[in-house]
Amino acid sequence: MRFTINKSQIDIAPEQFLRRVGYGYIRDHRTGHDSFVRRLGSNFYPRLHMYAEEKGEQIIFNLHLDQKQASYPGAHMHNAEYDGAVVAEEMARLKSLVPPSAHRLSPDDVKEEDLLNKIRPGELPEKSLRPDKKSWWRKLFGF
Numbered sequence: 001m002r003f004t005i006n007k008s009q010i011d012i013a014p015e016q017f018l019r020r021v022g023y024g025y026i027r028d029h030r031t032g033h034d035s036f037v038r039r040l041g042s043n044f045y046p047r048l049h050m051y052a053e054e055k056g057e058q059i060i061f062n063l064h065l066d067q068k069q070a071s072y073p074g075a076h077m078h079n080a081e082y083d084g085a086v087v088a089e090e091m092a093r094l095k096s097l098v099p100p101s102a103h104r105l106s107p108d109d110v111k112e113e114d115l116l117n118k119i120r121p122g123e124l125p126e127k128s129l130r131p132d133k134k135s136w137w138r139k140l141f142g143f
Contacts, residue, residue, distance in 0.1 A: 001087050002062050014052040014059045
């Protein structure tokens with residue numbers, strides 16, 4: 001199952017995004033492909049297996065579920081599901097973690113005076129919401 005986003009939707013590299021959402025990096029020594037996996041339990045299989053590919057201004061994520069390792073001699077591939085409930089749920093989770101906006105504001109884009117001008121009179125509480133701090137000595141003896 002695939003989904004595509006614009007590079008501007010995430011403020012970090014695709015590899016860093018995948019690590020933040022629970023995927024670990026692996027490199028297949030036979031094929032030389034880089035990919036990411038997320039284990040579904042304490043064993044190596046089953047696992048979610050993700051490939052990330054950058055094409056121009058887009059990032060294409062390709063996800064499948066590895067059920068088990070190849071179980072017969074000479075085989076180098078494994079059982080995989082490219083759709084199904086587990087893959088669909090994971091895809092929905094990943095899509096929810098990607099901001100929908102095509103452009104995110106950097107801190108340099110927003111000026112402090114702009115934020116202060118947007119606050120209307122009466123919107124700020126009269127008294128601070130944070131209670132006064134007491135020293136441990138005053139807390140101990142209650143004064």
